[in-house]
Amino acid sequence: MRRSVHKPAKSQRRAGKVRAALSGDQIVREAIALIDAEGLDALSMRALAGRLGVEAMSLYHHFPSKAALLTAVSRAFSEEVAGRWVNPPKDWKERIIALGRGEIETILAHPNAVLLMTARSNPGGAGYITIEAMLRALSDAGLEPKACLLWSRSIISLVNGVGAFFVPLTAHADGDPPTPDPRLFPLTAEALAIRGKLSVDPYGVMERGLRPMLAAIEAEVAAKRARR
Amino acid sequence: MRRSVHKPAKSQRRAGKVRAALSGDQIVREAIALIDAEGLDALSMRALAGRLGVEAMSLYHHFPSKAALLTAVSRAFSEEVAGRWVNPPKDWKERIIALGRGEIETILAHPNAVLLMTARSNPGGAGYITIEAMLRALSDAGLEPKACLLWSRSIISLVNGVGAFFVPLTAHADGDPPTPDPRLFPLTAEALAIRGKLSVDPYGVMERGLRPMLAAIEAEVAAKRARR
C-alpha cells in the first residue's frame, strides 16, 4: 500500500501536444449530447462512459462525483447563454431582455436539461458570467447591491419559468395522467387543452412579463433619487 | 445476519392481528414528514415503508410507482397552499397576491421539498385548486383563456422563484464550493456574500415583483377594451 496522493487534478499541462483521450471538457460535451438525445435520467456514469469508449470509473479521474459532473454541465449551459449574448445593448433594460432571450434560447435548445438549468443556481467558474451581467445591468440601473440581488432573482425566475413553459411537455412517462375534471376545474381543463396547440412567441411572452418589472425598477430608483 | 434489521410486521403478526392499516393519505403524510426531516434524497421506498412499519413492496398496492407517489405528495402540497388561502379577497389582484403568499408560506414550511413544489406543475386531482383559483382571478381581470394561461405561468414562476430564494441554502453537499473570483465577478461575489445575512420579508419581495405585472395586466385589459 503506497501513500495516496489524492488531489483533484489541477495539472492542465500546457504542453500543446498532449493527446488526452479523455478530458473534462470532452466528458461534459458528451454528457450534454447524451442528455439531449436520451434525457436527463439516461445520464448514468456507465452510459456516459460507454459513449466515450471508456469504463465508468475512468470518469472519476476528472470529476470527484456525479454531482460535480452535473455542476460542470450546468456551468457549460451558463456559458452557452453567455455565448448567445453577443454585443449586448447599452441600455440596461434592453440588456436584461437580451440576457433573458439567451437564457430561453438555451433552454429551448436543450429541453431535456431544463431541470438542470433552472434548479442549479451556482454553476461556479465561468458560469457566473451571466449572473454577473445581470447584476451589472441592475447596478447600472441605479440599484444598490441588496436590491440587485433580489430583483435579479425575480427576473431570473420569471425568465426560467417562461422558458420552461415552452419546452414540449414530456408526455409524462412518470406518475399519473392527471387531466382535471372539467366540472370541478373548468378553467384549468381549458388551459390544459390550449396548452399543446399554443402558437406564441416565447420571447414575446417573456418580454411582456419582464417590461413591467423593469419599469418598476426604474420608478423605484427615480423615487429614491427624488427623496434624497 | 443478512436481513432483519427491522421486522415489526412479523412481531405484529405473532402478537395478534393488528395490521398496519395503511392508506394512501397516511403514506403521503409520512412521506412529507420524511422529506421534512431528512430531505428529498432520503425518501426511498424502503425508508418510507420502514417508518410505517411495513415492507417496501406494500407501498405499491397504494401507488403504482414512486413517481406516482411523488405526484401525490406534490398534490398534497398544492392542497396545503389552498388550505392557507382562507377567505380570499374580492379584488382579483389581492387574490393573486394572497395566493402567492400561501405558496411561499408552503415552500418555507417545507424547504426540503422546494424542488418537488416548483418542478411539478400538474399534481392532478385536488391539487388543481390553486391553479384554478389563479386562472379564475386572471379571468376576472378580463383576460381571455390564452392570456390567462400565459400570465399565470409568469406569475407562478415569479412566486416560486422568490419562495425558493428564501429557503436556507442547503450548503449543497454535492458538487463544488463555487465561490466566484471577486476580481472576475465582483458583483456576484458581493451578492453571494450578502445572500446569507439578508433580512428581508419574502412576501414583500414577492409583492414588489408581482404588482407591476398585475398593473400591466390591468392596463392590457383596459387597452383592449378601449380599442374595441
Place this chain on the structure above:
DNA sequence: GCCAATTATCTTACATCGTAAGTCCAGAAG
C-alpha cells in the same frame, strides 16, 4: 360460525445505480 374470495402485505430476486479500493499499463523523467 365457517369457508371461499378478495385484498393487503411480505419474501425473494434482479437489474441498475454511484462509487470505494485496488490493479495495471503507457509514457515522461532521470
Place this chain on the structure above:
DNA sequence: CTTCTGGACTTACGATGTAAGATAATTGGC
C-alpha cells in the same frame, strides 16, 4: 535502460426501484 506516475481498468459493495409470486388478514355469503 529503469523508475515514477497519472489515468484507465477490474472488481466489488451497498442502495435503489420494482417484477413475480407466496402468504396472511379481511370480508361477504351461507
